[in-house]
Amino acid sequence: MDASPTAAARRAAAIARHLAGLPPGAAAAVAGLHFSPCLSYAPPESSEAPPAFAPMELRALLDGHHLRERDWAYGAMEESPLFCPRRAGDKVFVSPDYNEGKEGQREATMRRIGYLARRGVFRGWLTEPGPDAELRKLALLECLGVYDHSLAIKVGVHFFLWGGAVKFLGTKRHHDKWLLDTENYIIKGCFAMTELGHGSNVRGIETVATYDSKTGEFVINTPCESAQKYWIGGAANHATHTIVFAQLHINGRNEGVHAFIAQIRDQDENVLPNIHIADCGHKIGLNGVDNGRIWFNNIRVPRENLLNLVADVLPDGKYVSMIDNPDQRFAAFLSPLTLGRVNIAVNAVYISKVGLAIAVRYALSRRAFSITPDGPEMLLLDYPSHQRRLLPLLAKVCMMSSASNFMKICM
Numbered sequence: 001m002d003a004s005p006t007a008a009a010r011r012a013a014a015i016a017r018h019l020a021g022l023p024p025g026a027a028a029a030v031a032g033l034h035f036s037p038c039l040s041y042a043p044p045e046s047s048e049a050p051p052a053f054a055p056m057e058l059r060a061l062l063d064g065h066h067l068r069e070r071d072w073a074y075g076a077m078e079e080s081p082l083f084c085p086r087r088a089g090d091k092v093f094v095s096p097d098y099n100e101g102k103e104g105q106r107e108a109t110m111r112r113i114g115y116l117a118r119r120g121v122f123r124g125w126l127t128e129p130g131p132d133a134e135l136r137k138l139a140l141l142e143c144l145g146v147y148d149h150s151l152a153i154k155v156g157v158h159f160f161l162w163g164g165a166v167k168f169l170g171t172k173r174h175h176d177k178w179l180l181d182t183e184n185y186i187i188k189g190c191f192a193m194t195e196l197g198h199g200s201n202v203r204g205i206e207t208v209a210t211y212d213s214k215t216g217e218f219v220i221n222t223p224c225e226s227a228q229k230y231w232i233g234g235a236a237n238h239a240t241h242t243i244v245f246a247q248l249h250i251n252g253r254n255e256g257v258h259a260f261i262a263q264i265r266d267q268d269e270n271v272l273p274n275i276h277i278a279d280c281g282h283k284i285g286l287n288g289v290d291n292g293r294i295w296f297n298n299i300r301v302p303r304e305n306l307l308n309l310v311a312d313v314l315p316d317g318k319y320v321s322m323i324d325n326p327d328q329r330f331a332a333f334l335s336p337l338t339l340g341r342v343n344i345a346v347n348a349v350y351i352s353k354v355g356l357a358i359a360v361r362y363a364l365s366r367r368a369f370s371i372t373p374d375g376p377e378m379l380l381l382d383y384p385s386h387q388r389r390l391l392p393l394l395a396k397v398c399m400m401s402s403a404s405n406f407m408k409i410c411m
């Protein structure tokens with residue numbers, strides 16, 4: 001920062017000019033917060049020369065794939081009052097109402113998901129095979145994240161965590177029973193891995209699933225307070241089913257962490273017996289997602305509810321797996337879930353783009369101080385200090401955009 005007396009004097013003179021330049025009565029008007037026509041917004045397009053490149057080509061480069069499908073999804077959002085569209089000139093702006101309370105935001109998210117499901121946005125997300133279907137799904141999820149991160153996370157938990165676990169950790173019996181109803185949002189899934197006592201260290205979780213060979217069921221239990229499932233997206237209000245991660249006990253032996261399907265609510269959203277659910281409450285963001293805590297009191301699920309791609313339990317209680325090494329088994333078990341983490345990273349890039357678009361456009365419309373006597377006030381973006389803050393971030397987000405597209409293709 002230039003701290004020389006000359007620079008300070010120059011800035012002080014600029015402030016003095018600014019204050020002295022106010023027309024008579026304007027200071028009182030500003031103090032009284034009356035409307036001033038001088039404050040009318042001038043979008044950058046009206047003052048800036050057209051870009052020296054084709055914006056649509058840059059957009060194609062940054063989005064990378066499924067541009068037509070993305071535009072269709074944005075169009076579907078703009079067409080519905082659920083997305084609060086506002087027209088300004090030839091543009092339609094949509095945005096959630098973050099002044100809504102927690103419950104209002106949660107219900108709005110649910111209504112938006114219902115609308116998008118009816119419009120066919122989720123068609124094929126779990127039932128259509130192939131890399132093109134996978135990338136299309138990611139593109140559409142990114143559009144939802146541009147609108148509202150709560151919407152993308154709520155959809156992501158249902159389709160990528162619950163649905164992804166059923167699809168990639170389960171086998172045909174699970175696919176036949178759950179995938180279509182999941183895709184049609186008839187059942188609402190959540191994903192209960194994290195516990196109060198263990199987050200990153202998944203292998204340390206304390207929930208127990210004990211096999212009962214007499215009935216052919218698993219008995220799932222929360223043995224202590226630190227084993228309560230914590231932060232579970234969808235658990236507080238809406239989820240009807242969950243993936244439960246638990247230590248699998250058979251005949252007194254611990255076979256390690258496995259994933260099971262359990263129903264936690266009926267279709268009328270009543271919590272089932274022996275399940276206790278509490279709300280994680282208001283958060284600093286993502287209030288459209290109902291994160292909750294879950295306790296299981298010896299609930300029973302059929303043997304078939306074990307997601308058995310990597311390991312299975314036979315009716316007599318024999319444990320079988322094609323991978324003998326428990327470390328490798330655990331890695332094989334968790335690897336299909338990496339896509340969910342990639343989504344979060346890619347969505348963060350899109351949110352950075354939204355934030356930077358707002359900041360750069362503001363800096364290209366807001367003026368502050370003139371640098372010559374009686375000269376026009378300068379755009380914020382013409383100040384080097386402003387450029388130094390925004391432009392490296394703009395460059396960084398472009399690079400991260402390419403990197404995230406590369407990551408998606410590698411998955």
Ligand SMILES: Cc1cc2nc3c(=O)[nH]c(=O)nc-3n(C[C@H](O)[C@H](O)[C@H](O)COP(=O)(O)OP(=O)(O)OC[C@H]3O[C@@H](n4cnc5c(N)ncnc54)[C@H](O)[C@@H]3O)c2cc1C
Nearest residue numbers: 157191192193194197198199200201230231232233286291
């Ligand atoms: C909004 C929200 C929604 C969520 N939704 C779900 C959900 O739907 N389902 C679900 O199962 N979970 C969910 N989670 C939980 C999330 O997966 C965990 O928060 C995450 O795994 C981290 O666990 P933790 O919070 O217990 O942190 P910890 O694991 O206790 O980590 C605490 C800190 O220590 C650091 N740390 C941990 N281990 C190491 C290490 N080996 N080396 C260096 N640093 C380390 C971490 O980076 C972190 O900064 C959600 C969390 C949030 C905040």
